[in-house]
Amino acid sequence: MAGFVLQWGGEWAAQGKRGDRNLDYIEAARAGRVDLNDRTTFTRTLSALFSIGTGASIGREGPMVQLAAWLSSWLARWIAIAPEQRSTIMVCGIASGIGSAYHAPIAGVVFVLELALGFFSRNTVAPVLIAAATASSLIYWLVEPKPLYAMSTIAAAPTGLGVALLSGLVFGGLGWVWLVLLDTARVGFSRLKSTPIRLGIGGLLVGLISAAIPQVRGNGYSVVSQVLEGTQAWQWLSLILLAKVAATALSSGSGAIGGVFTPSLFVGATAGSVLAQIASTWMPVEWVGDPRSLAVLGMAAVLAAVTHAPLMAIVMVLEMTDQFQLTVPVMLACGVARAISTQFGAKPIYGNPIEGRK
Numbered sequence: 001m002a003g004f005v006l007q008w009g010g011e012w013a014a015q016g017k018r019g020d021r022n023l024d025y026i027e028a029a030r031a032g033r034v035d036l037n038d039r040t041t042f043t044r045t046l047s048a049l050f051s052i053g054t055g056a057s058i059g060r061e062g063p064m065v066q067l068a069a070w071l072s073s074w075l076a077r078w079i080a081i082a083p084e085q086r087s088t089i090m091v092c093g094i095a096s097g098i099g100s101a102y103h104a105p106i107a108g109v110v111f112v113l114e115l116a117l118g119f120f121s122r123n124t125v126a127p128v129l130i131a132a133a134t135a136s137s138l139i140y141w142l143v144e145p146k147p148l149y150a151m152s153t154i155a156a157a158p159t160g161l162g163v164a165l166l167s168g169l170v171f172g173g174l175g176w177v178w179l180v181l182l183d184t185a186r187v188g189f190s191r192l193k194s195t196p197i198r199l200g201i202g203g204l205l206v207g208l209i210s211a212a213i214p215q216v217r218g219n220g221y222s223v224v225s226q227v228l229e230g231t232q233a234w235q236w237l238s239l240i241l242l243a244k245v246a247a248t249a250l251s252s253g254s255g256a257i258g259g260v261f262t263p264s265l266f267v268g269a270t271a272g273s274v275l276a277q278i279a280s281t282w283m284p285v286e287w288v289g290d291p292r293s294l295a296v297l298g299m300a301a302v303l304a305a306v307t308h309a310p311l312m313a314i315v316m317v318l319e320m321t322d323q324f325q326l327t328v329p330v331m332l333a334c335g336v337a338r339a340i341s342t343q344f345g346a347k348p349i350y351g352n353p354i355e356g357r358k
Contacts, residue, residue: 025069032087034076041070048257062259068097095128096135103148105136107316147322151228164329172340175305185253202254216247220266234277241270272298297333304334305341308348
């Protein structure tokens with residue numbers, strides 16, 4: 001059904017006269033444009049509803065941010081303001097969407113500055129700060145006033161920096177492999193010209209994987225929460241990790257509307273827990289430390305590797321888990337992971353913000 005909606009929506013959007021039907025909100029922010037297409041947004045959101053509702057292995061947060069960006073772009077087009085201020089309103093919408101979806105207002109600010117604007121627009125900083133803070137305050141008031149992944153405080157190990165350095169190498173390589181698999185899946189599915197058939201095959205394969213391992217459905221929030229509680233054995237997590245990587249590659253590669261941002265956090269958390277538990281079998285436990293600390297490092301480092309935006313990854317994961325005492329190890333792991341990922345030419349999931357402004 002998601003495929004038929006996309007195919008019909010593409011034809012419907014082509015008939016509309018308002019907005020660029022092929023313009024992505026990240027590309028629009030980088031180019032200073034606000035002409036997102038209403039019909040494209042509607043059909044992509046409806047398709048995402050079917051894909052995510054039927055268990056596609058993708059993040060639901062992507063469509064949420066898309067809606068926030070579209071609403072702000074609509075306001076920018078209709079409010080009587082100076083043309084140079086219109087793009088600022090849409091960027092504020094993106095920051096608000098990220099901040100509220102992940103309970104991470106600072107990360108919402110860094111997201112748009114690092115990924116969308118490349119830190120080039122100083123006049124946008126104050127409005128973006130206000131928008132992200134306001135949106136997150138509303139979420140805390142209306143939903144729940146706590147981090148997205150609430151967990152008890154993790155004690156940093158004495159060897160934390162050494163572990164962070166080594167784990168950054170591993171997570172950087174994992175992030176690079178993750179990007180290559182996603183790109184390979186997209187290229188493979190692109191050979192099927194029919195959108196309904198492409199999404200149908202992808203959905204069928206993901207359904208077969210999910211039937212055997214239900215934990216791969218959706219964005220994986222519940223699994224990450226269990227990993228951060230330290231209750232899952234590495235053997236089972238290894239199987240879930242492989243299944244999630246395959247299922248997300250199939251969902252994203254087939255063209256299902258949704259993000260791989262949150263699945264990347266899933267991959268990092270499970271890989272970190274597996275690495276910590278295996279290392280504890282042949283290294284002193286006090287060297288490795290709490291396995292949950294490597295799960296937090298994995299979330300941030302893999303996200304830094306696949307987005308090439310380490311500052312955003314650092315801030316977002318620390319905000320989501322409220323583990324600010326791990327700031328220095330997380331910084332080291334993200335820096336190393338980003339360096340490793342960029343050495344082999346893999347393109348980040350959101351492209352390059354500097355190239356997007358040329």
